[in-house]
Amino acid sequence: STVTILINAAPAGGILNVVPETGLALNTTFFLQTSGWSDDPDDYPLSYLISYYTTDITKSTVVKNSGISSFVSDVLMGQGLESNGYTVICFVSASDSYGASDSSEKSIIVEPVVDTAALAAAVDNQLASAFETADSGLVSQVIGAATAALNTVNCTLAPNCTALNRDVCKATSGSCSSCYSGYLGTSGDDNSFCSDPNNIQLARLDEACEIGDDCMSAYCTDTLICANPPKTCSTANGLECNGPDSGTCFFVKNTGETTDVCAVGTSSCSAVCSCIGDAEGAACDLTPDAFTQLRSMREQICVSIYRTLSIQDITEDVVASRATSISDVLLNIDQVTDVAWTNCASALAQTVIDASVLDPFFVAGNEIISASISGSLSAVLAVGSSIETSLLTLVTEAIDAQNGAIQELLAVGEEAACTATDNLNVCASKSYGDDVVDESYNPAQSDIDAFNNVPVTTINLDVTGDGARRRLADEAVVIGVAVVQQTSNPHGANTNSTSVSLSATSTDTNDIYTTIVLINQEPVTYGKVDAVSGNITCDLTGAAYTVEAPCEGAVVSIECYGIEAGTVDYTCPSFESMPECVFWNADADAFTNSPDCSVTSYNEYNTTCSCVSHPTGETARRNRRLAQQMVELSPRGDIATDMFYPHHPNHVNHQHKDQNKRQIN
Numbered sequence: 001s002t003v004t005i006l007i008n009a010a011p012a013g014g015i016l017n018v019v020p021e022t023g024l025a026l027n028t029t030f031f032l033q034t035s036g037w038s039d040d041p042d043d044y045p046l047s048y049l050i051s052y053y054t055t056d057i058t059k060s061t062v063v064k065n066s067g068i069s070s071f072v073s074d075v076l077m078g079q080g081l082e083s084n085g086y087t088v089i090c091f092v093s094a095s096d097s098y099g100a101s102d103s104s105e106k107s108i109i110v111e112p113v114v115d116t117a118a119l120a121a122a123v124d125n126q127l128a129s130a131f132e133t134a135d136s137g138l139v140s141q142v143i144g145a146a147t148a149a150l151n152t153v154n155c156t157l158a159p160n161c162t163a164l165n166r167d168v169c170k171a172t173s174g175s176c177s178s179c180y181s182g183y184l185g186t187s188g189d190d191n192s193f194c195s196d197p198n199n200i201q202l203a204r205l206d207e208a209c210e211i212g213d214d215c216m217s218a219y220c221t222d223t224l225i226c227a228n229p230p231k232t233c234s235t236a237n238g239l240e241c242n243g244p245d246s247g248t249c250f251f252v253k254n255t256g257e258t259t260d261v262c263a264v265g266t267s268s269c270s271a272v273c274s275c276i277g278d279a280e281g282a283a284c285d286l287t288p289d290a291f292t293q294l295r296s297m298r299e300q301i302c303v304s305i306y307r308t309l310s311i312q313d314i315t316e317d318v319v320a321s322r323a324t325s326i327s328d329v330l331l332n333i334d335q336v337t338d339v340a341w342t343n344c345a346s347a348l349a350q351t352v353i354d355a356s357v358l359d360p361f362f363v364a365g366n367e368i369i370s371a372s373i374s375g376s377l378s379a380v381l382a383v384g385s386s387i388e389t390s391l392l393t394l395v396t397e398a399i400d401a402q403n404g405a406i407q408e409l410l411a412v413g414e415e416a417a418c419t420a421t422d423n424l425n426v427c428a429s430k431s432y433g434d435d436v437v438d439e440s441y442n443p444a445q446s447d448i449d450a451f452n453n454v455p456v457t458t459i460n461l462d463v464t465g466d467g468a469r470r471r472l473a474d475e476a477v478v479i480g481v482a483v484v485q486q487t488s489n490p491h492g493a494n495t496n497s498t499s500v501s502l503s504a505t506s507t508d509t510n511d512i513y514t515t516i517v518l519i520n521q522e523p524v525t526y527g528k529v530d531a532v533s534g535n536i537t538c539d540l541t542g543a544a545y546t547v548e549a550p551c552e553g554a555v556v557s558i559e560c561y562g563i564e565a566g567t568v569d570y571t572c573p574s575f576e577s578m579p580e581c582v583f584w585n586a587d588a589d590a591f592t593n594s595p596d597c598s599v600t601s602y603n604e605y606n607t608t609c610s611c612v613s614h615p616t617g618e619t620a621r622r623n624r625r626l627a628q629q630m631v632e633l634s635p636r637g638d639i640a641t642d643m644f645y646p647h648h649p650n651h652v653n654h655q656h657k658d659q660n661k662r663q664i665n
Contacts, residue, residue, distance in 0.1 A: 010100035011039040011046055016092045022109045025079040026122040026145045032063065033071035034092040034104065043096035049317060052090045054081050054148070055167060055177075058368045059328070060091060061144030062321040063137070076126060076141045078148025079112040083155040083168045086111050112149060116293050119149050123297060127304055136312035140321055143301050147328035150297060150335075157238045158191070165194035171331060173235050173283065184216065184448050186229070186264055188422070192218040197451065205452040216451065217264070228263040231271040236285035241273035247284030248274050254384050254489040265449065267423070267487035267498065268521045282334045291335070299337045301329050302344035309347060316362045319355045320369050323348065323376040330379040345380040345391055349398035352377075360405035364417075371419055373402055378421035385492025389589065392490050400503060403428040403482035407505075412478055418444035423488040433477030433506070436461045443485035443500060455519045455606065457500045459483060462513040479512075480505040491584055493591050496520045497607065499584065504613060512613045515600070516581075523604040524579070531574040540565040578602065581609035 014037035018030055032050050039046060045068050051060035064072035080086035088110045095101040113119045123146045130138035155169035158176055162168075165185070167177035172189035179185045185194030195202060195216065202216040203209050203226045212218045215226035233240045233249035241247030251262035253269045262269035275284035280291035305325060312318055326344045330336055336344075352373060355362035364370050380395055381387070387395070406417045406428040416429035425443040441459040449456070461479065484501040491499070497518040504512050529552060536547055538560030549556040551572035558568050579602050582591035597611035 008043065008096070008098045008100045009040065010102040011037045011043075011094040011096055012102055013038050014092070014094050014102070014104050016050075016090055016104045016106040018090050018106050018108050020108075023077070023111070025110050025113055025149060026076055026119070026126060026142065027113070028077075028110075029073070030075040030077060030108075031071070031073045032075060032090060032092075034094065035070060037094045039096050043098060043100070045097065047095045049093045049095075050091070051321075052077055052088050054078075054084065054088060055170060057089075057091065058372055059324045060321075061140070061324065062317050063141055065137075065315060065317045066093075066095065076138070076145050077110050078145035079110050079152070081155070081168065081170050082112075082152070083158065083170070085109070112152065116290055119146070120293055120297055123300065127300070131304075131307065134311045136308050139304055139308050139312075140325070143304060143325045143329070144321075146297065146301055147325060147331075150294060151328060151331050154236070164191065165196075166190070174238055175235075184451055186217060187446055187448055188264075190264075197447075200451075205454070216448070228265045231262045231264055231266075231269070233271045233273045234281075234283035236281075236283035240283075241275070242279065242283050242285040245276065246279045247276055250274060255492065255494045256385070265454075266521075268489070282332060294332075294335045295337050295340075298329050298332075298335050299340040299343075301325075302336075302340040302342075302347070305329075306343040306347040309350060314351065314355050314358055314362065316359075316365060316369065319351055319362050320372055322351055323369075323372045327372070327376040327379045330376075330382065333382055336383075341380075341383055342388070342391060345387070345395060348373075348376050348380060349391075349394040352398040353394075353401045356401040356405040360408045362405075363402050364405040364409050370402070370406065370417065374419040374421055374424060374426060377402075378423040381423040381486055381488045381490055383490075384488040385490060387490050389586070393586070396501075399424070399426065399484055400482070402426075403484070403503065407480045407482065416441075420444035420446045420449075423486065425485040425487065426482065428480075428482040430478065430480045433479055436479050436481070441481050441483050441502075443483045457483075457485065457498075457519055458517040459500075459502055460515045461504065477506065491591070493584075495582070495591060496524050496579060499591075514609075514611045514613065516609045516611065517606050518581075518609065519606050520604070525604060526577050526579065526602065528576040529574060532572040533569065534572070535567045535569045537567050538562070538565065579607040581607070581611070 014034055016032065016034045018032050020028065020030065023030060034048055034050070037046055047066045047068055048064070048070050049062065049066040050064040050072055051062045053060040061078065063075045077088060080088045086109050088108050090106045090108060091103060093101050093103045113122060123142060126142040127139065130142060151171060153169070153171060153173040155174065157174040158169035161176035164176055165180050165183045167180065169175055170177055175189040176191055177189055178187070179194035182197070183194035184197050184200070186192045200216070203214050204216060205226050205228065207226050209215050209220040209224055209226045212220045214220060217226055217228050219227055219229035221227050231251070236242040240249050249271055251259045251269055252272050253259050259269055262271060273282060273284050278288050280286045280288055305322065326348045330344055352363055363373055377395065377399060403426065407430050410417065410430045412430050412432055413435065414430065416427045418427040425445065427442060427444050429441070431439060441461070442456045445454070445456050461481065482503040485498060487498055497520050500516070500518065502514065506512065534549065536549060536558055539562070541562035543562045544559065545562055546557050546559050549558055549570045549572060554573055554575065556570055556572055558570055560568070579599055580593055581597040581599055583594045583597065585592040597609050599607060600610045601608045
C-alpha cells in the first residue's frame with residue numbers, strides 16, 4: 001500500500017511598501033502595505049502581521065496585529081540606530097489558514113527627535129490622543145518609538161563590531177553588543193573578540209595563559225591563569241563614570257555591601273558609579289533636569305503600558321510586543337522610578353499569567369516569544385532586593401505560569417526548554433517517572449559558562465523515595481520539573497549559595513525525594529574554631545555603654561559602666577561552622593530551615609541537600625498532556641544554603657560588674 005502525504009506550502013511572492021521611506025521618529029506618519037502574495041486557493045484567507053525592528057527581529061514593535069487587512073496607516077515609528085545610519089527594517093509575515101508563513105522586509109530611514117524636551121512633548125501629545133480614543137495600537141506605537149529614543153547611546157567610540165563577531169553598538173555607550181549567535185565570548189555588551197566554538201584554540205577559565213589573547217575571557221591574571229575580567233562601570237565620552245571629575249566606580253554585592261572584587265559573569269555583584277556634585281545617571285553624564293525628565297518619561301510609559309491592560313485584548317502578538325516594550329523601558333535601571341517599576345512589572349506579570357490561561361501558545365508557542373518573556377522577567381528582577389514582596393510574589397507566579405505553559409506544550413521525554421538571562425535562569429521539562437532517576441536537572445546556563453565548565457546547581461529526583469523504578473503498564477507516572485534560579489537576590493538574603501526553586505508536579509501522589517547540590521557564590525571555609533581570649537578597655541565616660549568584642553561567629557557584648565577606666569577580659573566561645581539547607585519563608589520574610597531537608601555533604605565550594613516533597617493537593621492548572629489532574633509538591637520555594645553554628649549560643653554577654661576585679665568570666 002502507499003501513503004500520500006500532502007505538504008502545505010507557505011504563501012510566496014509578496015512585498016512590503018512603505019511611504020514615505022524617510023521620516024522623523026514620533027512625528028512622521030507612515031503607510032505600510034503588503035501585496036503580491038499567492039497561495040493555494042484552499043489555504044485562503046491570508047493573514048498579515050506588520051512590525052519593525054532595528055537590529056534584532058525578536059525585539060520587533062508590532063504596528064498591525066495579525067489579520068486579513070493588508071495595510072496599516074498613520075504609523076508612528078521609533079528611530080533607527082545611529083551606528084546603522086538610522087535604518088529601520090519594516091517586516092511583514094503572511095500566514096495562510098493552516099499556519100504556514102513567509103515574510104518580506106523593507107528598509108527605511110527614521111531619524112531621531114532633536115532633543116529630550118521635544119521627545120517628551122511628542123510622547124505626551126501622542127499618548128493623550130491614543131488614550132482619548134482608546135487606540136491601544138497607537139499606544140504601542142508611541143511606546144515603541146519612545147523607548148527607542150530613550151535608550152539611544154553614543155556609539156561614535158565603539159570599535160568595528162563586525163570584526164569582533166559582535167552585534168553593533170546599541171545599548172551601551174562606546175561598546176559593541178553581544179556575540180553573534182553561535183559565537184562564544186564575554187557575555188553581554190563588550191569589546192572583546194567572540195570565537196567560533198567549532199574552531200576554538202583559546203584557554204578556558206583557570207587554564208594557563210601568557211597574555212589575555214590566550215584566553216576565551218580575554219583576561220590573563222598576574223599569576224598567568226585565565227579568569228573573567230573585573231566588571232566595568234557605565235561609560236560616557238570614553239571614560240568610566242564620565243571621568244574622575246564626574247564620578248567614581250565601585251563594586252557592590254546584591255546584598256548591598258561593597259566589595260573589592262567583582263568579575264564579569266558573577267551574578268552576586270555589580271559595578272556602580274557614585275556621581276560627584278550634581279552629576280546624575282548611570283554614567284554620571286546627565287544634568288539633574290535631564291535625568292528627571294528621562295525618569296518621568298519612563299514612568300509615563302510604564303503607567304501607559306499598565307493602562308493598556310484594560311483596553312487591549314490578549315493575543316500572541318500583544319504578549320510579544322508588550323514583553324519587548326517592558327524590557328526596553330527597564331533597560332536603564334537608574335532611570336526607573338518605583339512607580340514605573342511597579343506598573344511595568346505588574347503589567348508584565350499579569351499579562352503572562354492571563355495569557356497562559358487563555359492559550360499556552362501565547363507565552364510558549366515558540367523559542368522567540370519564550371525568550372522575549374524570560375528577558376523581560378529578567379529585566380523586572382534586575383532591581384534585586386528593592387522589589388516589593390507582593391510584587392515579587394506576582395512575578396514568581398508569572399514565572400510559574402510560563403513554565404506551566406511550556407510543560408503543557410512539551411511531549412513527555414522531549415528535550416528540556418531552557419533560557420538563560422542576566423537575572424533569571426529557567427529549565428522546564430516533562431518525563432516519565434521511571435526516567436527521572438537517571439536524569440540530572442539544572443537551571444539554564446549561558447553558553448560561555450557551559451564552555452568554561454562553570455559549576456551549576458544540580459538536582460536529582462526519586463519518584464518513590466526507595467530507589468525503586470516503577471512504571472505502570474497502562475498509566476505511566478509523569479513528572480513535570482521546572483528549575484528556576486533568580487540570580488539578582490530578590491529576597492535580599494545573605495546566603496552562601498544562590499537560591500534555586502524547584503517545582504515538581506506529578507500524576508502520582510507519592511513523595512518525591514530530591515538531592516540538590518547548591519554551588520557557593522564564593523568559597524566558604526567551614527570548620528571548628530577554638531575559644532579565643534582577649535580584653536577591651538572600658539573608658540571613663542560618666543555613663544554606661546556597650547561594646548562588642550571582635551569574635552567570629554558570635555556576638556559577645558561587654559557592658560562598661562563608664563564610672564572608671566579599666567580593661568575587661570572576655571572569651572570568644574569555640575564553635576564549629578557548617579552549612580544548613582534553608583527555604584524561603586514568606587511569612588517570616590527570611591530563609592528558615594525545614595525538617596524535610598538536611599545536609600548530607602559539603603565542602604568549601606558546594607553543599608548537598610537531601611529533601612522530600614509531599615503532595616499538597618490538586619493544582620489549579622489543568623495540563624492536557626501531562627495529566628487531567630496534577631499534584632503539586634511541597635516544600636515549594638527557593639532553597640539555598642546558609643552558615644550554621646550549632647555548638648555555641650548565638651549571643652554571649654559580659655558585664656563590667658566589678659570595678660576592682662577587672663576580669664569578668
